[in-house]
Amino acid sequence: MKTTAAGATCAEACLREVCKVYRMGDQEVPALRGVSVEFDPGSFWAVMGPSGSGKSTLLNILGCLDRPTSGRYLLQGDDVGALDDDTLSELRLRRLGFVFQSFNLIPQLTVEENIQLPLYYLGWEPEKSIERARELAAKFDLADRVGHRPTELSGGQQQRVAIARALANDPSIILADEPTGNVDSRMGGEIMQIISELNRSGKTIIMVTHEPHIAAFARQRLYMKDGAVEHIEEGR
Amino acid sequence: MRRSRLMLNVRLGIKNLRLHKLRSFLTMLGVVFGVSSVIAMLAVGEGASKEALEQIRKLGSNNIIVRSVKPVKEQIREVRTRMSIYGLLYEDMERIAGSFSAVRRIVPAKLVRQEGRLGARTLELRVVGTTPEWFDLVRRPLVAGRVMTSTDNGQRRGVVVLTEHGARRLLATEGTIGQPVRIGGGIFEVIGIVQSESGFGGDIQTPDQDVDAYIPLEVARERFGDIFTQRTAGARIRERVELHQLIAEVATLEEVEATAAGIESLLMRFHGKQDYRVSVPLALLRQAEATKRTFNIVLGSIAAISLLVGGIGIMNIMLASVTERTREIGIRRAVGAKKKQIVGQFLIETVVLSTTGGLIGIGIGLLVPWLITSFAGMPTVVKPGSLVLSLGISMTVGILFGIYPAFRAADLDPIEALRHE
Ligand SMILES: Nc1ncnc2c1ncn2[C@@H]1O[C@H](COP(=O)(O)OP(=O)(O)OP(=O)(O)O)[C@@H](O)[C@H]1O
Numbered sequence: 001m002k003t004t005a006a007g008a009t010c011a012e013a014c015l016r017e018v019c020k021v022y023r024m025g026d027q028e029v030p031a032l033r034g035v036s037v038e039f040d041p042g043s044f045w046a047v048m049g050p051s052g053s054g055k056s057t058l059l060n061i062l063g064c065l066d067r068p069t070s071g072r073y074l075l076q077g078d079d080v081g082a083l084d085d086d087t088l089s090e091l092r093l094r095r096l097g098f099v100f101q102s103f104n105l106i107p108q109l110t111v112e113e114n115i116q117l118p119l120y121y122l123g124w125e126p127e128k129s130i131e132r133a134r135e136l137a138a139k140f141d142l143a144d145r146v147g148h149r150p151t152e153l154s155g156g157q158q159q160r161v162a163i164a165r166a167l168a169n170d171p172s173i174i175l176a177d178e179p180t181g182n183v184d185s186r187m188g189g190e191i192m193q194i195i196s197e198l199n200r201s202g203k204t205i206i207m208v209t210h211e212p213h214i215a216a217f218a219r220q221r222l223y224m225k226d227g228a229v230e231h232i233e234e235g236r
Numbered sequence: 237m238r239r240s241r242l243m244l245n246v247r248l249g250i251k252n253l254r255l256h257k258l259r260s261f262l263t264m265l266g267v268v269f270g271v272s273s274v275i276a277m278l279a280v281g282e283g284a285s286k287e288a289l290e291q292i293r294k295l296g297s298n299n300i301i302v303r304s305v306k307p308v309k310e311q312i313r314e315v316r317t318r319m320s321i322y323g324l325l326y327e328d329m330e331r332i333a334g335s336f337s338a339v340r341r342i343v344p345a346k347l348v349r350q351e352g353r354l355g356a357r358t359l360e361l362r363v364v365g366t367t368p369e370w371f372d373l374v375r376r377p378l379v380a381g382r383v384m385t386s387t388d389n390g391q392r393r394g395v396v397v398l399t400e401h402g403a404r405r406l407l408a409t410e411g412t413i414g415q416p417v418r419i420g421g422g423i424f425e426v427i428g429i430v431q432s433e434s435g436f437g438g439d440i441q442t443p444d445q446d447v448d449a450y451i452p453l454e455v456a457r458e459r460f461g462d463i464f465t466q467r468t469a470g471a472r473i474r475e476r477v478e479l480h481q482l483i484a485e486v487a488t489l490e491e492v493e494a495t496a497a498g499i500e501s502l503l504m505r506f507h508g509k510q511d512y513r514v515s516v517p518l519a520l521l522r523q524a525e526a527t528k529r530t531f532n533i534v535l536g537s538i539a540a541i542s543l544l545v546g547g548i549g550i551m552n553i554m555l556a557s558v559t560e561r562t563r564e565i566g567i568r569r570a571v572g573a574k575k576k577q578i579v580g581q582f583l584i585e586t587v588v589l590s591t592t593g594g595l596i597g598i599g600i601g602l603l604v605p606w607l608i609t610s611f612a613g614m615p616t617v618v619k620p621g622s623l624v625l626s627l628g629i630s631m632t633v634g635i636l637f638g639i640y641p642a643f644r645a646a647d648l649d650p651i652e653a654l655r656h657e
């Protein structure tokens with residue numbers, strides 16, 4: 001699937017002059033105005049900035065849920081802007097994992113089935129897929145909850161299920177939009193421990209957050225303002 | 237792997253439908269009624285043609301049956317004795333045999349109700365005075381003894397052939413052949429037993445064929461005469477009927493209908509009144525076809541309307557379901573589901589819904605023909621093929637009306653869908 005465009009050398013995820021304009025009727029809302037950032041393999045980023053500065057828009061593009069209006073997004077050598085819908089699905093399935101503020105678990109499915117979701121679309125054998133889901137559940141202290149519905153779990157537990165699901169397909173990049181936004185601070189700390197551990201095990205983490213003490217877990221902090229990069233801060 | 241994935245989808249579909257049991261059930265009703273109508277329709281049609289074929293087989297497809305019928309405007313010839321004279325005459329037999337080269341054989345039947353008696357046992361019999369050819373034409377296999385011969389007829393022997401049922405009831409376990417049975421005033425020797433007729437009565441004149449007793453025509457004529465007394469509503473009606481029935485066997489199937497028409501006009505010329513009816517077993521098939529068509533139109537319309545309304549109901553519910561589950565769709569897409577996989581999921585769910593309706597419909601559809609048979613007395617036959625067809629129809633309804641909601645689901649923007657509350 002390597003369709004690297006000429007001149008593009010980018011190991012993990014790179015944004016080159018990315019613009020995103022939303023059209024609302026005859027009005028144009030620019031959400032991103034020329035963002036260029038290189039996310040290295042194994043890096044740990046926090047994306048910060050005021051409300052409406054374009055953080056979620058940036059994450060959606062990085063997550064192949066959306067395409068740039070102009071500019072290029074290279075993901076492990078592929079020019080995402082040129083790919084069709086099915087290929088974007090394929091990229092999300094094989095290379096990316098999402099963690100959302102509101103957990104986004106499917107209420108009709110059990111914990112185990114939620115974790116298996118990517119494996120189902122990858123076409124894993126049910127036995128292997130269940131085994132993998134149990135393994136991940138155990139890792140995040142959910143072993144006794146595999147048969148439960150998401151609504152029967154606490155916020156922290158739900159977010160751990162969501163993280164387990166994001167990891168099921170063993171992606172190299174985890175994208176998290178305010179992963180601690182809906183849990184209390186103690187749980188938030190626990191979740192950040194898990195995310196830091198994932199980064200130490202080699203995963204690239206790009207995380208949107210409002211809270212400085214959460215952002216402090218990251219090694220690079222990207223500050224957005226009015227759809228543009230204000231500045232980048234290195235170190236803890 | 238593909239199969240287990242389909243199974244997972246089906247299980248998920250069932251799960252979602254069970255989440256809203258009442259709603260799912262109400263949605264299915266259209267398909268339920270549609271499918272049961274289809275099955276009932278096919279069962280009635282099949283029953284009608286099966287009955288017709290059965291009768292044709294029994295009566296012989298090359299046979300023409302002429303029966304004596306009391307005319308509607310009954311002419312009382314002899315007012316003093318209040319006797320009505322009608323029906324087929326002994327001469328008619330020779331007339332028909334002589335006039336049509338296509339008629340190979342002709343068999344008469346004189347029907348007399350008489351009590352049969354053997355020792356202490358009695359049994360109401362329908363005595364059939366006929367000739368030996370009867371047994372060939374109506375294809376009654378012999379169980380024991382022999383059938384009558386032309387010698388029996390010529391010498392006017394007092395012999396009788398019973399049916400299996402009649403024999404069992406009258407003779408019980410005693411020796412069968414050779415028993416002397418008293419019929420009316422005389423003694424008849426049982427010379428043979430033929431198989432009883434089973435299924436729907438081929439001869440409409442008397443429903444109970446099991447107690448037929450066949451004796452030589454000449455004997456019947458001599459012993460019982462041509463005058464019968466019937467008691468109806470206090471009045472005694474005397475009738476003079478020579479022959480009750482004639483069966484003419486025609487050489488080829490193609491000549492049957494033309495010969496029947498010829499017999500009809502021949503009899504008309506000599507009788508001058510409609511005191512007979514000519515029927516052709518083949519016509520029964522035509523009649524059955526007509527019944528089948530009527531039922532097909534009525535039930536077919538019910539089925540079509542039910543299925544259409546049911547399909548629209550299913551589509552409506554699935555559209556509501558897509559709206560309710562927008563977020564789920566967003567999650568699946570974010571995780572990596574392709575559009576066609578979302579289409580597949582919703583389509584399978586719709587098909588599960590309509591097929592469940594179809595299965596319930598098959599259950600009811602099996603009940604309906606049974607009710608028709610037991611209450612309306614109409615024969616019905618449920619063929620396995622009609623069940624397969626019904627299942628196919630319900631699946632098709634699911635696919636047809638599920639396509640639009642499924643594509644609506646797949647075309648949702650993942651980001652919008654994830655943000656949906
Ligand atoms: N689908 C859309 N249609 C129109 N405008 C949009 C759409 N999505 C986002 N926007 C606009 O784009 C800008 C950036 O939105 P975005 O959601 O990326 O901000 P954010 O930084 O994530 O804010 P928050 O911190 O509140 O989540 C906003 O002005 C928003 O109104």
Ligand SMILES: [Mg+2]
Pocket residue numbers: 055056057
């Ligand atoms: Mg946001």
